Amino acid sequence: MSKIKVIPCSGIGKVFGLLARESALMVTQEKCPDDTETLCLAHVVTGDNEVVEKIKGETCITMDGCAKYCSKKSVEETGGIVVKSHKVPDFMKAHRGEEHGTGTYLTEDGWKYAEELAEIMVEEVKEIKAGVN
Numbered sequence: 001m002s003k004i005k006v007i008p009c010s011g012i013g014k015v016f017g018l019l020a021r022e023s024a025l026m027v028t029q030e031k032c033p034d035d036t037e038t039l040c041l042a043h044v045v046t047g048d049n050e051v052v053e054k055i056k057g058e059t060c061i062t063m064d065g066c067a068k069y070c071s072k073k074s075v076e077e078t079g080g081i082v083v084k085s086h087k088v089p090d091f092m093k094a095h096r097g098e099e100h101g102t103g104t105y106l107t108e109d110g111w112k113y114a115e116e117l118a119e120i121m122v123e124e125v126k127e128i129k130a131g132v133n
């Protein structure tokens, strides 16, 4: 089985975009480096041949910064199979009133939230590997 692709939106200038990117990096670089990898959304959008080949028909998890779902839509248009799609605001309920930072840095609460988002995806990676999905 090839590595599960975990792809965040680019969300530049928004804290939700930064949270999406940092959580995806935590999954692919720290928590599940053997089972997952991430790809640059800009290359997905521009149809970079190497990236397109890596995505087509492959299992993907996307994390978007808002309801525009740029990552989910681009991955699907490129032929990736999005088995789990999230957007950062979906998990905000328990974090109301917290300051998470800006588009360029995360506060301590922001890092905690990114970790929580990463853990959600880690559990999904485990389920996918176990064939639950």
Ligand code: SF4
Pocket: 009, 010, 011, 012, 014, 016, 017, 064, 065, 066, 067, 068, 069, 070, 071
């Ligand atoms: S999903 Fe929202 S935050 Fe992310 S790149 Fe698209 S518009 Fe920006």
